[in-house]
Structures are given as structure tokens and as C-alpha cells.
Amino acid sequence: MKRRAPGVRAYAIALLVLGLVTLAGLGMHMLDRLHAIELAQQREGEAAARLEFERAIENTLAQAASLAEQIASWDEARKQLAMPTCYTYWRDNRATAQGLWPAYMRGLELYDRGGALLSSFKAMLPANLPEGRAGMLVVNQGNLCLAQFAGVREDGGRGEPIGYVGLRVDLLNALRTVHRFTYLDADSLALRAGVSGMHDPSEAQDMIEFKPRQAAWVSILPDLVRQTLLQLMLAFLILVALNYLLVTRLFARPLRLLRDELAGLRQGRPSVEGGRELIPVHELIEVRQALHDYRRSLEQAHDALDRSNARLWAEAHVDALTGAFNRSAFDEDWGACCPQGGDEPLALMLLDCDFFKVINDSYGHETGDRVLQEVARLAQGELRREDRLYRLGGDEFIAILWGAGEAQALQVAERCRVAIGAYDVDRLGMRERLRVSIGIAASEHSCKGYVELLKQADLAMYHAKRGVGEQKVVLFHEALGHGMGECSSRVVETVLESVTSGKGIAMHYQPIVHAASGRPAYYEALLRIEDAEGVIGPADILPVAQRRGLQGRLDLAVLRGVIADLRAGRIPEGSGVSINFDGETIAEPEIMVEIESLSRFVQSHKIVLEITETTLISRFEYMTHALGRFRAMGLLVALDDFGSGYSSLRYLARMPVDIVKLDRSLIEVYGQDRAQRGMVVHVIDMLRDGGFDVVAEGIETEAQRQDFERLGVSHMQGWAFGRPERPIRA
Template sequence: MIPGRTLSITHYALLLAAVSLLIVAGFGFYTWHKVDQLRGEIQESGREAARQELAEALDHVREQADRQASRFARWEEVRQQLGTPHYYAYWKSHRMHQAGVLADSVVDARIYDRDGAPLPGPDSEGLPAELELPPPAPRAMPGDEEPFLVTFEPVPVPDGAEPSGFVGLQTRFLDALREGHAYRYVDPESIHFDLGEQDAVPAGDLLGQARFELRSNPMADQLDSLLLDALINFAGILLLLTGALFSSLVYVIVRPLRTIAGHIDRLRESAGSLVLKRVNGWLPIAETEKIRESLNSYQARLHDVHSSLERNNRELSRMAYHDALTGVRNRRAFEEYWETVPGMVTRHGDPVCFVLFDITHFKAINDSYGHELGDAVLKAVAQSIGEVLREGEPLFRIGGDEFAAIFLDCDESGARNMGEQVQERIRATDFAAFGVREPIKISIGMAVAPGNDEQALRALPWQADVAMYKAKRPASSHVVLFTPELADDTRGIYSNWVNNAVYEAVTRGTGIRMAYQPVVALTECHPSYFEALVRIEHEGEMIGPADIFPVVEARRLEVELDRAVLSRILHDLQAARIPPGLGVSINLSGPTIVNAGVVEWMEDFVPFLQERTIVLEVTETALITEIGTATEILQQLRRLGFLVALDDFGSGYSSIRYLASMPVDKVKFDISLIRSLDDPEQHHIVEGLLQMISDAGYATVAEGIETAEQLDRVRDLRFDFAQGYYLGYPSSPSQGLPTALPVPAGADLKWGQT
């Protein structure tokens, strides 16, 4: 053969590759054509099966709607509303959806009497104003975003007679249709309905209005996969043959050297543990193998050092920005993150919500149960809050028992909703598993500002702190959103003059002044004892309780203030400023009631019990915090001769429960209950409550008597004692306390203001 006409191995390889490509292309085209025919047949059968599948799902949704309507119609409270429809509007707005009888998919419900007339209350857009009888069958009606299913059900009566009325339910069913059925053929996310211009469509005709897409067919996908695998295998065989032809032409030295050089280039660009495998093939060379092994050994050691550094850096970063106890981010992370917030939100102007979480009476928990249990409570609270936060919203621990979070694109409504969810999650947490007997509660303060107002954003932490203070106040909601009025109410906390005056008075006892307000025995019409009320005199000005207690509670000086007040009252008793035969009532805070030293502090008052009645007033909030400890200490004080009064009864929590379990002698009805006597309906409630408490053997005190009419009412209700500005203003003991009324019984009982 002439050398010039001899084909090279490259030409043969190219010819083989061309033939292989033609074979693969022809085989692939033929196979694809057959598979496409089969796919069409499968798709048609799948669409018919999908319609049947969707019909079954619609039947199931209608059955669910019928069962929901039947359960609602049989609800006892529905029959009660038909019997007494006067409170139907209130019941519908505050009870109907919250009782758990109606599913979340029920948008609205309406109750009709037996003639088809609706009970008086809020209008319903999707339910008829008058119900035609007999009630129509279930039907679908168009909505703003999705259709609704409207069903009616008669309200049965126990004796089986004609129904006492009817109920109508407007239900979202699209989500239930998509999620409540395991679809094999239908793509549930594609299901929707086209009702056209029709006002209503019978539920049985919904299938004709349904629009949907099919799921990808597993059989067709499997055929495609088989075809692709076949082509890949065939091409692999050709490549192997081609490689075998080329292998004999590869240089023994050049290929290994090029492989090593390429590996070194990759090492420059990668920090990973790349390993150079064997490079010589069938003809290994000792020198290239030694280079390969040395290079791999060096790379392995370098990778170990790099990995160790990365682990240490990650751990240091985690320790620097995360709280070691709870695992959430720490104050340093909070401060850095907060500095970036204005830049993130300024462009779009989305609202930003700043939230503070504080564990109520956490110091008392630590003192009572120990720091180990307190740490467990902190971790559980952090975990519970974190489970409610949206993804990407970190929780920060910025203080001992204080946490913070920043919600982007969150308005006031969203903030309140998030706060309530956190409260519900905390209530659902089983803290009793840690050995805590009292309920764990948290206070939440929130503030919202527009993202494009940097000055307002900078004020959010301060505003949330104000809201937090309000949330921690007794009888307040534990979720409080900042308003400008809150800043006015808490000005004492942020006034340096007031803050310093209160702190100095409480810690040094200087400036403490007592005022005594008479508590009148209504059966005898004379002062029985006086309630001791604290004031603070500073630089010639008098600071009242409205400014004192916010500072005391914010700085947790309750015990110190109580001790200063006890010292001042004891001094007045020793100086006979409170005459024998008249008693005194002393307010004690929750932290003082559960303090182990309070019994010893009160022993100095025991000698005065021979000629005077001394009443210790505690609030419901104080009892709830640590009810077991409070009960034990109050029982000791009663054995010494002191009387115990439950103050502000009816202002919050479950008052009756604590009356049944706490050692209480007197019950002071809160001013809110006394003012409610002006309402005839609430008057009967208060009267019944008073009768029950009196029958149980408790003495009763009416607070806040400011008018003659209020005095007449409490006297007619047979309260034992009364107190208020109409009967006497708080007065200084230096001016002398009145021992009798200056006017006859039944006349104007008001003392002059002092």
C-alpha cells in the first residue's frame, strides 16, 4: 500500500464515530416515535381516570360540608340562640368561630328561624337574607378568589318534631379538595373552577365546571427513562470501542505528566481534598508514581490543617454570636443585626416590628426553684418562641430573661397575631415537667414603624420597652403594642428626676410619707380602719403612686419599697398616730408575700394587735405568681393574728379559684365592679357574686365610692365596709385621723379633703 494513501488511526476513529452516530440517531428516532404513540394513549386513559378521581374527591368534600353543617345544627348553643336570640350578634362575633365546632374552612354561618328569617345580627355576603323553604340543596357560589360551598341544615329538636330553625354555612372547599384526597392522576395544585356568569351552581354539577391538569404519567416517564438509558448504554459501548482504539496511540510519558500538571492547576483553584489517582495505566513508571504519592500526601496534610482551621473558625463564630445556654443569638449579634435593618428596609419602606419578650416573675422562679431549673425554663421559652417565628427571623437573648426579635414586612395586625401565637405556644408548653407548679407567663412589648423613616426605626427599641412595661402591669394584656399614650403613662420611668427620687427614697428610706384613707363599717357608719397609702416627698414636691410604682416595678424594688413602708407605718403606730381601737391595712407586693423574711418583719407589729386590727392586703397577681409559697406564708401571718384581704377582686385572673384555696378573711371588690353597678345587667352579676362570697364567710369591702348614689347601692347590697373619696380622702397622720363621722349616719358621709 502506498504510504501516502494509508489512513491514520484518527481517520478510522472519525469514521467509526460517524457510523456510530448514524446508528444511534436512527435507532433513537424509531424508538421515540413508538414511545410517543404509546404516551398519547396513556395520557387519554389517564384523563378519563382523573375525571373519575376528581368526582370522588368532590363527593367527599360535599359529605364533609354536610357533616359540618349537621354538627353545627346539633350544637346546643345554636338551639340556645334560636331560643334567646338577643345575644346572637355578640355570640356570632365572639363565640361562634372560637368554640372549635366550626372548622377553619367555614368562612361564615347564619342561623334562621323556622320561617326562614335570619336571626338579627351581622350581614353575611354569601348567605341569603331570607331562606326559602324547603332549604335548597348544596350549591357553589363564586367568590373573590375561589368559589364557596353553601349548605343548609335543619336544627333538630329533642322530641323529633319539626325543626326549630335552620343553619346555613359558607365553606371554602378548594384547599380541602386539593389537600384532602390522594390524587394519582390529577395535579391538585391545578384544580380550579370556572362558574362563568352563573350566580350559583348545584354542588352535583361542579365536576362540569372543574378545570385541572394531569400529573406527569409514571409509565411515560419510565419509558422515557428506559429509552434514555438505552441510548446512553449504546453510546457508552461506542465510546469504549473508540477509547480502545485510541489507547494504543497514547504516549506513555506525556499522558502522566499532563495529568500531574492538570492536577496541580486544579489544586491552585480548589481548597478541597483532591486526590491524584494512578496515571500510568498499563505501564506504570516508578518516578511518576513517587511524584503522585508525594503530592497526595502533602495535599492530605494541608487539607487536614485547613479543615481544622475551618472548624475552629466556625465554633468561634458560633460562640461569639450565640447564647451558650439557649442556643439563640446573643446581644452582640443583635446589635450588629439591628444596625443593618435600616439599610435593608429603607428602599422598599415595608413596616418593621420590634418585639421584646420578658418572662414574668423569672427572678422569683430562680429564687424558689434554683438556677438549674431557671435555666431549663429559659431554654424552653426560647425554643417555644423560636417555633413561632417565621423562617429567617432570628431570636436574640439580650438580657437575663429578656429576648428580642425583629420582624420585617410586619404591620400592627401581623405583630399582634404573632404575639398571640407566641402566648398560645407558651401556654401549651409543659413547664410542670421541670417541676414548676405555677404557670409560666411572658410579657410581650411591640412597636411598629415604617421602613422608610429611619428616625422612627431608631425609636423602636425604646417604644417596645415602654410597651413591655405596660404588658407587665397587673390586669394588663400580656401582648401590648406601643402607642403615644403609653409613653405619657410611663413618663415616670423615663424622667430622671422621678427615677432618682423614687430610687433614693426606697433604698435610703428618705422622703417616704404615709397617707391613711378611712375604711368605713357600713353597719355602724364610722371608720373601722385606715388603708396606708405611700407618697414620696422630694425637693418640696410630692410624688404619687402613678409615678412611684412604674419605677419600682421597672427596677424590681418591690421588696425594698414594702420594707420602707412597713418601717414608716411601724413608726406611726409607736407614736400613737393611729389611735387604739382603729386598725390599719397594709399593701404587700407579690415578691414580698413570697419572701422568706416577711414573717420576721411583721413580728414587730404583733404587740399592736391587742388594740388594733391589722389587715394585710394582697392582689390576685401576687397570689398567682407562687401560690404554694404565698399560701404557706399567709397562713403563718394569720396564726400571728393578722387578717388577710384579697385586694382588687375582679380585676383579672380567676378570682373565685384563689378565694377557694388561699387564706383570705376579707375581699375588696375592685372599683371596676363597683362602677358596673350602674348597669342593671351587671348589677345582678355583682349582687350574686357578693351574696356567694358573703355566704362563704368572707367580709366584703367596696372600693372607689365617689358619690352618694354609689354609697346607697353598696349599702343596699349589704357590703360590710366601703372606701373612697366620698367617705374620706387620704390624710397625713400628722393632721390627726378621724375616729368618728362628723355627721349623723345616713347623711352626707364625706369628709373634707386634706
């Protein structure tokens, strides 16, 4: 006899039992995992609390040392050491006044130069300064205190201390006051049992015990999960029971009717009444077809969405003008890669187009846009396959060279410089070839801060813009940062106000003398700014103006200051004045107007415009035209710092120059290096034969004066003849 298959009801009961067993197994598994999570959280909490405690100890010790140094630099401390008559009153009242120092500082003592207390009356610190220690931990009557010492020096100098200051700090109170703990229970901080005596501060971590803070959810979650599991099991049981009733009531009968109808069709019997209503064949086909149609429509919608997303991504991450990636893409790539950290080196290559503003002004913005496009194309072509070029804005581009050391970064940058410099500018309708300045900042670790690297690359590029040829690629090194730090707020504010308003500009003048007679022939105008606190020199003025793009305003202020002195008669008639200019600003309309106004003084004074050889060579065609116009007005042009570059001799015959000023490096070489002395002699002879007046700068000794007088220079300048000063005659 054929065995009868189980019915729908039997399967429903089996599914009910299977569901209950499965739910019970899952519940046990979840409880086991919950216990494991509790243990893991406890271990992580203890580790986090330990790390937080160690950092708190380090920070508290550092703050105590800083507080000691702060009090050591207090004028009142030095006064007490010098005259300790009222020391105990000062110590017990003034020095520990409420609110003057942190509450956890429980005492202060001063020691003389020999390390002895000024007064042992009610002293809270050792009578003698411990040798070789800046601090110690003292356990007294169950209290843990830090004794911190610092030397007191005259006016904050670096000489031998005139005495010492000692602080008594309640270490546990300081830890609770200074730090807001996240993983550690601050109230549990306590001195370990059995600890006594004096200890080194490095032992503080071993002397204090604590408990980690227990998160609120750790105590609530287990009971909550257990209650939730019971509720889920009850709900599941109810749902399974309902499902059993649903299956037996709604599906079993329709299936039996369908079975009877199919059996009747097989046996030729008519359909059971109502059976047709229980066989939704047509509807199933329609549902299935609708699902297929929906799936095709969804796939089409997904394709359209992908295309739209790709277009939007390109608009958000690609510069529309140059095709290079934009600043948003740079930030995103850096943010995605840098958190991975690691020891892989990287380099930032910052590229800037030289004289881009002049190109825009001279040839129009359309040509300027084409220049940016070609620079981006050429630079990207010289990068490695995995490197990306980003446009930060304006004419500034940057590339992240992942895995590149200093040597490889320099090779890539040099390839970019050469490729851009070799571009055929005739295609753009330009005469001057394209030039770029490239600054590189390299790091041995890819996780180094982006802001720091970008600042270093920007500083290197700033130095590159002052160079020529291969000097247009500069790798950052620590020496570049010397003297380039932020000036004091007073200097910055004074310089900015003076450059923009002209207030405080005071031109000083250094004589340029006839070599034969030693009498002043004319004077070089040197910028100074005067305020209530003294005189600010060019070493402080120029970095502020250059970093803020105020070179044009600075040159304008200098011109107006010289013109005012000429009108006031501070520069004697029959002499003259020589004025230094930034080559990038000399074509600005306001500056050209002021230069043209100098022509009214050419009958009574010798007016000289000084341009550096680097500026003149880098913009040779343009500067030749502009300076030729000024010479036609009767003004003279001097080539300053001759010999500081390396390519001047190529252009010397074509330069619109009347005077050549030898760089002080040539003066020093002549006196120190016999091998190069002949070169200096030949340079001077060549300049004289070319019809140039030759000025020797940096003459400081009588021997130098005699040497260069014999060499035939026409004029000399230096401290041997006078320092820059403000003329008093008006």
C-alpha cells in the same frame, strides 16, 4: 524553502513595542477617566453644597424662632411691656448686652398688644407688627436681615399675648456663625444682585448665592496623575529594556545550548560542554512537586481554619445555655439589615419569663437553667421559619419579625405564649406552670430606629407583666406611653433617696368606715414622700421604683413607716391599718421579717395585708402558702381591686382571703349601666355568702353610699368619708 520562525530577540522587541502601545493606551484611558471623575466630583460637590445650604437655612430660621421664643419668655421682656418707662435704655444696653445673646442678633424691639412698637426711637424693625407673619426677610443697603417675632405671654401661659418681641438677625452672619460647612464655602455666601425689599423667610434660599468648596485633591490630582503616568512609562521602558537584555543574555544562550544538545542527541553527537548545566529538568520536577504538596497543605490549612472560624463564630453569636442567638448576633443582624432601609414592616417581640427569680430561689439554678432552655426551644418552635430568637440576657429574649405587621406579630406572640404555658412542668419538678410576658413594638418601616422600637417593646412588656391570660401579650400603642415619661430630676432623685434610705417617707391614711354607722373601722396606708418642695404622690413614686427594680425596697420602706406610726400611736388602738404589697417582693427575707413584726400589734389593732387579684392568681400556689403563714400569726388578708381581672371567681373559694375590696370599676358600673347592675348585686351576695367582709372602694357621693349600704357591704372607702392625710396625733 521553509520560512524561519522569529527568534527570542524578535519576540522580545515585539513585546517591547506592544507594551509601549498598551501603556500609551492605558494612559489615555486613565486621563479620560480622570476628567470624568473631575466632572462628577464637581456635580456632586455642587449637589452636596446645595443640600447643606438648605439644611443650614432651615436650622438657622429654627434657631432664630427659638431665640425669639426664649426672649419672649424672659421676665424682663414682660416687665418692659408692663412698664416701658426705660424701654429705650433697656433695649440699647441691657437687652443687647455683649455676650447675653448671639453676636448675629443685631437688634431687639418690643411691640405692644396691638402690634405697635413701644418706641420708634432708633428702631431697627418695622413700626407695626406684620399681620399673619412670624418673620420676614428685609434687604436694606445690601444687607439681608431676618425679622423674627414671637408673642409674650403672662408667666409663659397659653393665653392671648400681652405683647410681642421682634429680633433683627444678620442672616448671612448667622449662617456663618452657627454652621460649620463641609461642602460649601462659607466666605462665598452673599446676597444675590438685584434683591431688595421685604420677603417671606421661605424665599431665603433663592435670595442667597454661594459657591461649593473645592477639595484640595481636585486641583492637585490631575497633575499628580499625569506626572505619575510619565514616570510609569519611563520606568516601564527601562524595565522592558532590561527585560530584553535579560532575555537575550540569560535565556537565549541556554535555550540555544539546549537546542544544540537535543539536536546532538537526535543526531547521535555527544552533548555540548556545559549543556547539562542549562537543562534543569530535575529541578523543574521537584519545584512542580513541591508546588503540588504546598497546595495540598494549604487546602488542609484552609479546611482547619474554616472549622475554627465556624466554632469561634458560634461561640461569639450563640448563647451557650439556651442555644438561641445572643445579644452580639442580634446587634450584628440588626446592623446588617437595617441600613438597607425600605418600606418593609417589621416588629420586635420582647419576651420575659414571669417570676423567674422566684423559680431560681425556690427550685435552684439548675431548674432555672432548664426553664430558660425550654422557653427558648418552645418560643423558637413557634416563630416563623425565617425568624431568629435572641437571648438578651437573664430571662429576657427578643425576636425580629421581618415583614410582619401588627396582626401577624400578635399571632406569633400568642402562639409562643400558649405553647410555653402548655408545657408539662412535671418534667422540671415544678408545680407552677410556666408563664411569660410578651411586649410587641411594630413599625411600618424597617429602617425605624432600633433603640426607639426596643423602648416601645420594653414598655409594652412592662404592661404585659401586669396582666393575666391573653393580657400577657401587649402591642405597643401611644396610649401606653401616657404618664410613663421620665419624671423630673427632683422627683427621681428624691424617690431613689427615700426608697433606699427611708428619708422623707410619710404615710398618709384614708379611713375605711363601717357601712352602717359611717365611723372609721381601720385605715388604709398610702405612700407619700415629703421634701422641701412639697409632697410626691404614688403616681410619680411607683413608675420610678418599678423601672429601676426597687419594688422590694419600696415595700420595705412602707412597712417600716407603718410600724413607726403604730409605735408612735398615730393609728388609734381599736382601729387598724391595711397595707398594700407588691406580690413579687412579699417573699423577700427582709420583708417577711418586718411583716412578722406586725404580729405584736394584732392585740390592739386590726392588721390587713392587701394583695391584688392579678398577683395572687398568677402565683396562686406560692402565694397561698405564704399568706396562710401570715394569717396564722393573726394578720388578715384582703384581695384588692376585685373585679379588675377576669379569672378571680375560679380561685375565690380556695383563696387565703378574709376581705374582698370591690374595684371602683364595679362601683361605676352599678351607677351607670343597668344591664350590669344585677351582676354587681349577685357578686356582693356571693361574697357575703362565702363569709368574706366586703369593702366598696371609690365611694364619692351620698347616692353611692346609700346604694351599697342597701346591697349589704360591710365597709366603705372613698372621698365621701375622708381623703388620705397624715395623722397629727402622736
